Amino acid sequence: MHEISVIQSAMEIAVESAKAQGAQQIHRVNMRVGALAGVVPDSLQFAFPIVAKGTIAEGATLEIEFVPAQCHCASCNSDFEPKDFFYACPNCGALTVDLLHGKELELAYLEVS
Amino acid sequence: MGGEMQKSKGRVQRSEARGQRADIGDGADTIGQRAEAEQRRIVINQGVLSKNDQLAQGNRALFRSKHLLTLNIVSSPGSGKTAFIERTLTDVKGRLRGGVVVGDLATDNDAQRIARSGAPAIQITTGDTCHLDAEMVAEATAKLDLDALDVLIIENVGNLVCPSSYDLGEDLRIVLLSVTEGEDKPLKYPTMFKTADVVIVNKMDIAGAAGFDRETALSNIHRMVPRAAVFEVSARTGQGMAAWYSFLEQRAAGRM
Numbered sequence: 001m002h003e004i005s006v007i008q009s010a011m012e013i014a015v016e017s018a019k020a021q022g023a024q025q026i027h028r029v030n031m032r033v034g035a036l037a038g039v040v041p042d043s044l045q046f047a048f049p050i051v052a053k054g055t056i057a058e059g060a061t062l063e064i065e066f067v068p069a070q071c072h073c074a075s076c077n078s079d080f081e082p083k084d085f086f087y088a089c090p091n092c093g094a095l096t097v098d099l100l101h102g103k104e105l106e107l108a109y110l111e112v113s
Numbered sequence: 114m115g116g117e118m119q120k121s122k123g124r125v126q127r128s129e130a131r132g133q134r135a136d137i138g139d140g141a142d143t144i145g146q147r148a149e150a151e152q153r154r155i156v157i158n159q160g161v162l163s164k165n166d167q168l169a170q171g172n173r174a175l176f177r178s179k180h181l182l183t184l185n186i187v188s189s190p191g192s193g194k195t196a197f198i199e200r201t202l203t204d205v206k207g208r209l210r211g212g213v214v215v216g217d218l219a220t221d222n223d224a225q226r227i228a229r230s231g232a233p234a235i236q237i238t239t240g241d242t243c244h245l246d247a248e249m250v251a252e253a254t255a256k257l258d259l260d261a262l263d264v265l266i267i268e269n270v271g272n273l274v275c276p277s278s279y280d281l282g283e284d285l286r287i288v289l290l291s292v293t294e295g296e297d298k299p300l301k302y303p304t305m306f307k308t309a310d311v312v313i314v315n316k317m318d319i320a321g322a323a324g325f326d327r328e329t330a331l332s333n334i335h336r337m338v339p340r341a342a343v344f345e346v347s348a349r350t351g352q353g354m355a356a357w358y359s360f361l362e363q364r365a366a367g368r369m
Binding site: 002005006009010012013014017018021023027031036037038039085086088095096097099105106107108109110111112113 | 151152153154155156157158159160161162163164165242243244274275277278300303304305307335336337338339340
């Protein structure tokens with residue numbers, strides 16, 4: 001359960017960026033969360049209003065874009081979406097840990113006024 | 114949404130109370146529409162843990178400048194991280210100088226245990242935080258004489274979930290599991306096992322009693338993280354530890 005600290009970090013960046021651009025209020029926070037980011041989107045949603053309380057993001061909506069895992073197979077040089085956590089290439093069967101997508105834990109954009 | 118409701122409520126109240134003309138309501142709508150139009154987008158596209166990542170890079174640069182090999186050891190509570198570190202530092206004494214930073218929610222029991230090996234140990238008590246972060250490690254390592262060390266071992270908080278997201282500035286991430294935890298442990302914690310450079314299977318001395326299915330466990334580890342070096346050991350009896358020491362010494366020599 002480190003979703004509270006993740007949201008705290010996101011909120012620091014959000015509030016700092018919004019204030020730097022002269023915004024008074026944050027209405028929407030959009031995050032990209034990968035399948036392998038190690039955080040639970042529901043827990044982020046739970047933590048968000050608690051952390052936002054008393055900041056310029058109070059009352060804002062948290063929007064989470066889920067990013068599925070995507071791998072690169074170095075053996076046959078193809079990209080694929082793994083069907084389980086074993087990342088076996090459906091083309092040649094080689095195992096890989098080479099992730100192109102899925103580790104994202106990013107603050108994408110804000111909507112402010 | 115909340116603002117919209119307040120606005121319309123205010124409008125109704127005003128017209129009821131003072132019977133004002135309808136165009137006041139229209140005026141409020143215009144203001145509302147303008148506020149909507151004034152909403153703008155700020156594109157950020159920044160990693161949420163980027164501050165930690167930067168601090169971790171700072172740690173990494175410092176540790177490398179001191180020719181240190183840095184290990185981040187993670188496991189579930191009770192897998193034997195502390196025993197493994199204690200044994201390692203006792204057995205490699207004279208060949209490698211080790212220092213330890215150990216994280217727990219509370220108590221300095223682990224630092225005291227590790228100190229018995231003669232290695233300097235700094236305890237970090239995280240309170241209710243479930244992982245170490247790069248800042249905690251920077252503060253703790255400032256209390257160690259890094260010039261007098263070859264290997265820096267960071268014992269993370271016992272947890273196979275949260276520490277996976279936090280880079281501490283380590284060279285190698287070592288995931289430890291013990292035979293009592295089941296062969297499917299790597300399948301249950303993919304995010305952590307996927308990041309392992311080394312996997313240690315501990316408590317091999319009781320594998321028989323625990324009904325540990327070694328073949329399945331090794332196959333699961335390999336399929337989950339094919340690049341990891343795997344060592345089957347018992348930190349208590351010393352079984353299998355020699356192969357780990359050769360690996361460690363070889364990696365440490367690469368830093369000198």
